[in-house]
Amino acid sequence: MTNAGAEFRTCPTTGLKVHLPAENLIKANAVAAVVFLLVGTVMALLVALTRWPAVHLLSAEGYYRALTAHGLNMLIFWIIFFEIAVLYFASAILLNSRLAAPKVGWLSFLMMLVGSLMVDLMILQGKADVMMTSYVPLKADPLFYLGVILFAVGALIGVGLFFATLVVAKREKTYEGSLPLVVFGALAAGIIAVVAIAHGAIIYIPTFLWSVGIIGPIDPAMYRVVWWGLGHTSQQINVTAQIAIWYLLATLTVGASPLNEKVCRSAFVLYILFINLASAHHLLVDPGVSPSWKIWNTSYAMYLAVLASMIHGFTVPASIEVAQRKKGYTKGLFEWLKKAPWGNPGFSALALSIAIFGFIGGITGVTFGTEQINIISHNTLRIPGHFHATVAAGTTLAFMGVTYYVLPLVFRRQVVVPSLAKLQPYVFGIGILLVSIGMTFAGSYGISRRHWDIAFTGAPFQLSVDPTVYLMLGVMGIGAILAFTGALMYILITVFTVLIGKRPA
Amino acid sequence: MSISVPERIWWKPVDKGEKIWVGLALTWCIVMFIMMPLWHLKGGQNAPSETYRVTPVQFQKAAQEFIDKYKVGEEKGTAVVAPPAGSDIYLNSMMWRWDPILKLEKGKTYRLHTSSMDLQHGFSLYPQNMNFQVLPGYDYVLTITPTTAGEFYIQCNEFCGIGHHMMVGKIIVS
Numbered sequence: 001m002t003n004a005g006a007e008f009r010t011c012p013t014t015g016l017k018v019h020l021p022a023e024n025l026i027k028a029n030a031v032a033a034v035v036f037l038l039v040g041t042v043m044a045l046l047v048a049l050t051r052w053p054a055v056h057l058l059s060a061e062g063y064y065r066a067l068t069a070h071g072l073n074m075l076i077f078w079i080i081f082f083e084i085a086v087l088y089f090a091s092a093i094l095l096n097s098r099l100a101a102p103k104v105g106w107l108s109f110l111m112m113l114v115g116s117l118m119v120d121l122m123i124l125q126g127k128a129d130v131m132m133t134s135y136v137p138l139k140a141d142p143l144f145y146l147g148v149i150l151f152a153v154g155a156l157i158g159v160g161l162f163f164a165t166l167v168v169a170k171r172e173k174t175y176e177g178s179l180p181l182v183v184f185g186a187l188a189a190g191i192i193a194v195v196a197i198a199h200g201a202i203i204y205i206p207t208f209l210w211s212v213g214i215i216g217p218i219d220p221a222m223y224r225v226v227w228w229g230l231g232h233t234s235q236q237i238n239v240t241a242q243i244a245i246w247y248l249l250a251t252l253t254v255g256a257s258p259l260n261e262k263v264c265r266s267a268f269v270l271y272i273l274f275i276n277l278a279s280a281h282h283l284l285v286d287p288g289v290s291p292s293w294k295i296w297n298t299s300y301a302m303y304l305a306v307l308a309s310m311i312h313g314f315t316v317p318a319s320i321e322v323a324q325r326k327k328g329y330t331k332g333l334f335e336w337l338k339k340a341p342w343g344n345p346g347f348s349a350l351a352l353s354i355a356i357f358g359f360i361g362g363i364t365g366v367t368f369g370t371e372q373i374n375i376i377s378h379n380t381l382r383i384p385g386h387f388h389a390t391v392a393a394g395t396t397l398a399f400m401g402v403t404y405y406v407l408p409l410v411f412r413r414q415v416v417v418p419s420l421a422k423l424q425p426y427v428f429g430i431g432i433l434l435v436s437i438g439m440t441f442a443g444s445y446g447i448s449r450r451h452w453d454i455a456f457t458g459a460p461f462q463l464s465v466d467p468t469v470y471l472m473l474g475v476m477g478i479g480a481i482l483a484f485t486g487a488l489m490y491i492l493i494t495v496f497t498v499l500i501g502k503r504p505a
Numbered sequence: 506m507s508i509s510v511p512e513r514i515w516w517k518p519v520d521k522g523e524k525i526w527v528g529l530a531l532t533w534c535i536v537m538f539i540m541m542p543l544w545h546l547k548g549g550q551n552a553p554s555e556t557y558r559v560t561p562v563q564f565q566k567a568a569q570e571f572i573d574k575y576k577v578g579e580e581k582g583t584a585v586v587a588p589p590a591g592s593d594i595y596l597n598s599m600m601w602r603w604d605p606i607l608k609l610e611k612g613k614t615y616r617l618h619t620s621s622m623d624l625q626h627g628f629s630l631y632p633q634n635m636n637f638q639v640l641p642g643y644d645y646v647l648t649i650t651p652t653t654a655g656e657f658y659i660q661c662n663e664f665c666g667i668g669h670h671m672m673v674g675k676i677i678v679s
Contacts, residue, residue: 060667094508131664135625137641138665178515181507220625220640247507257506261515263523286638287556287645291545294552299541303534310530315523371541371552378636379627379662446634448627448662452670456660459673460581460602463631463658 007098012504013409017174021102022092022165026085026410028109029158030403033081034494036116040073041487045480048435052477053454053470060452061129067450069123071132075391076234077116080155082399083189083241084108087162089410090186090244095179097169104161111154118147131450133227136207136218145208152200159193162186181258181265182251185244188268193237195276199229221288232279235387238395239309240271242357245398246316246350252405253347254340256323259315267315270308277301284374294371302369306362313358345421349401352429357394360436361386379450381443389436392483397429400490407494413501421493428486434479442472552637555616555646564620564644568595572605580606580675593618596659596674598626598639600666603659603674611654611678617647626672627662636662651678 008017046066049057058066092099099105121143122128128140166187169175179187203226209215247264250256258264280297283289324336341347364386368377377383407415415421445466447454454469456462519527545551571586571594578585584605588594590613597604599622609615619628621641628637628647637647661672 060670064664064667064669129666135663138624175510177510177513180509181511219642221643224638224640251507255506258511260517260519260523261511262517263519263527283638285552285636287640287643291552291554295542295545299538303538307527307530307534310534311527314526314530318523366537370537370544372544372548372550375550375552375636376634378638379629380634380636444634446629446631446660448629448660450664450669451660451662456670456673458668459671460583461658461673461675463660463673466632 011409016093017096018410019092019098021105022088022099023410025099025102025105025109026088026093026406028106029081029085029088030406030410031498032109032113032116033078033085033399034491036073036077036081037487038491039120040070040078041484041491043067043070043073044487045484046070048477048480048484050452052473052480054474055477056453061126063452064129064131064450065123065126068129068131069120072119072123073116074396075132076151079238079391079395079399080151080234081112083193083237084112084155084158085406086241086245086402087159087186087190088165089406090183091162091165091169093410094183095166095169095175097165097172097174100161100164100168104157108154108157108161111157112151113154115147115149115151115154118143118150122147133231134207135227136210136220136223139211142208142211145204145211149201149204149208152197152204156194156197159190159197162190178261181261182244182248184265185240185247185268188272189237189240189244191272192233192240192275196230196233196237199226199233199276203227203230221286224283224286225289228279228282229276232282233276235391236271236275236305238391240268242353242395242398243268243309243312243316245402246312246354247319249346249350249398249401249405250316250320250323252402253344253350254320254323254327256316256319259319259322263311264315267308267311270304270311274301274305274308278305278369281369281374284369284371285378291371298369298371302366306366309358309362313354313362316354343422344404345425346401346404348422349397349404349425349429352425353394353397353401356389356397356429356433356436360433360440361390361394364440365390376446377443379448381439381447381449383443384449385436385438385440385443388432388439393429393432393436397425397432400425400428403490403494407497407501408504411498411501412503413497414504416493416496416501420489424486424489424493426486427489428483431479431481431483431486435476435483436479438472438474438476438479442469442476445469445472447473553645553647555648557644557646558642559620559644561620561622561641564595564618565597565622567618568597568604571595576605577608583674585677588615591615595619596628597622598628598661598672599623601661601668601672603661603672606675606677608677608679609651611651614648614650617649619645619647624665625663626665629660629662630676631658631660633657638663651676654678 049055128144278301329336329339586605587608626639657676659674
């Protein structure tokens with residue numbers, strides 16, 4: 001490599017060597033992520049205000065369209081753009097290395113951007129009212145599937161660039177010994193991403209060919225098996241990336257070190273090995289697959305992945321406790337927790353992410369993965385109640401928390417209106433918590449997810465819905481308004497920081 | 506630090522507190538691992554496992570024969586069918602209705618065949634809250650024994666287009 005010096009700067013805060021082309025790619029992906037978060041957030045409010053019976057805002061058509069857009073913009077575009085930024089950060093920046101091939105990074109970014117714009121355009125034009133899962137034989141415009149494929153291949157190229165950068169760093173000896181834990185976690189996420197995207201290709205390419213009429217119908221049971229290899233595994237990319245960020249935030253906020261590298265790393269390996277099989281829990285009440293297949297895949301595999309989460313859920317708070325006690329907060333059992341930096345949005349986001357992900361998201365998820373309990377939760381509102389606690393509270397809050405460090409360190413801007421930033425994780429976290437609780441309880445009364453009208457207007461029979469459901473959907477609606485406010489605060493803070501934030505001296 | 510390279514040898518013995526936690530978590534995971542197959546064999550209520558491939562045309566024919574044979578009336582344009590206790594019964598689904606309305610006897614066991622004529626649908630028994638997936642091309646046989654008399658509804662809980670919320674069927678148990 002020639003002219004190496006010109007492509008790097010040294011970070012004054014961390015002393016890390018920052019590769020400028022890598023930094024630009026991190027910025028681009030992070031900005032795209034926040035833009036799609038804004039789209040998803042607006043859709044979220046529309047969807048929630050429609051499901052809140054007292055408001056019932058949109059028409060049926062508008063509701064299903066907004067719901068499809070909400071799912072894809074949040075779960076796919078916002079999160080994966082952000083994850084690609086995290087992968088570049090974890091490889092190039094944390095390892096003091098150059099990014100292997102920045103041009104390939106831009107190709108990946110462009111493909112993802114074009115793909116996501118195609119998908120959004122199709123949805124907003126009403127040519128893809130198929131929900132995020134697009135279960136066949138429900139059919140969308142071919143350009144919708146093509147957009148998804150383009151996005152996925154772009155993301156795969158980004159993940160490949162991350163792997164290549166790890167190789168470059170090792171070969172150019174930018175570090176000695178083993179990978180730092182955060183990079184190891186990101187590597188686990190990267191490997192899971194390859195598995196997820198491979199499933200995506202296996203199912204979306206034939207679906208695209210079917211939508212243009214080249215091949216015959218796709219078997220709906222087969223579609224569900226393979227689609228969930230993508231759908232569930234991609235949630236495990238999120239969990240793994242989120243937990244890598246937990247370790248990162250624990251270090252950045254209170255200076256925590258992992259208690260035992262062996263335990264933490266082994267837990268990441270459990271994710272890689274078992275999570276894909278565990279996606280069978282989405283098919284527990286499906287025809288077409290046998291009970292032994294269902295039980296085998298959801299039992300040992302799922303619980304070993306659960307074990308990994310149980311381990312991280314212990315080691316991250318424990319490492320925070322150890323770091324705090326070293327600072328002298330040793331009075332009683334909980335002085336370390338009381339004296340934690342609760343006013344630092346990086347820390348409060350981390351703490352809320354751990355608590356809501358673990359206690360609400362984890363427990364509900366494991367419960368629904370049981371064959372019998374799945375009968376009373378499948379496709380009810382309990383399902384989105386669960387994954388708003390994992391993905392919206394867990395992953396999104398962790399990403400929000402780390403943003404408050406990305407802004408000064410990567411964008412080199414001081415966060416604007418710090419007092420608002422201080423509040424932001426609480427507003428968003430409490431909002432999502434209410435959303436999750438409201439949905440879970442309403443769902444336990446048999447209220448269905450992805451359903452426009454619990455008054456069943458126009459149906460031959462009207463179901464008498466328990467009044468508690470109306471209360472719980474109200475809780476969900478109020479929570480959604482709070483969470484919307486929290487997300488908007490985050491978006492405004494990041495946008496204004498990037499545009500007009502003061503450059504640190 | 507989680508962001509810096511660990512010591513040369515990081516494969517170290519685990520602290521006691523951490524060992525206890527991992528041990529507890531693993532034990533709990535093993536308990537759940539054993540419970541799932543155990544409950545499948547011992548439990549009173551499980552997801553049915555009987556499933557056959559069927560084309561929509563075949564299923565439609567079988568369902569229509571069943572309806573013609575046992576039809577006792579009509580409600581809101583849908584046939585009301587009273588099949589003999591313990592028989593094979595059919596519930597067909599299509600955008601956006603369940604066909605027919607079934608009249609069943611309390612305490613009797615039936616083999617309920619479900620399938621779809623078009624898209625994927627969701628069988629959600631209300632207010633019992635029991636949910637099963639209904640796929641075109643598959644005959645899913647739910648072996649059911651109604652234990653309570655009354656009127657029950659089937660709402661579709663898999664998105665199937667603009668009229669999804671109107672897809673409500675009925676089962677009468679006497």
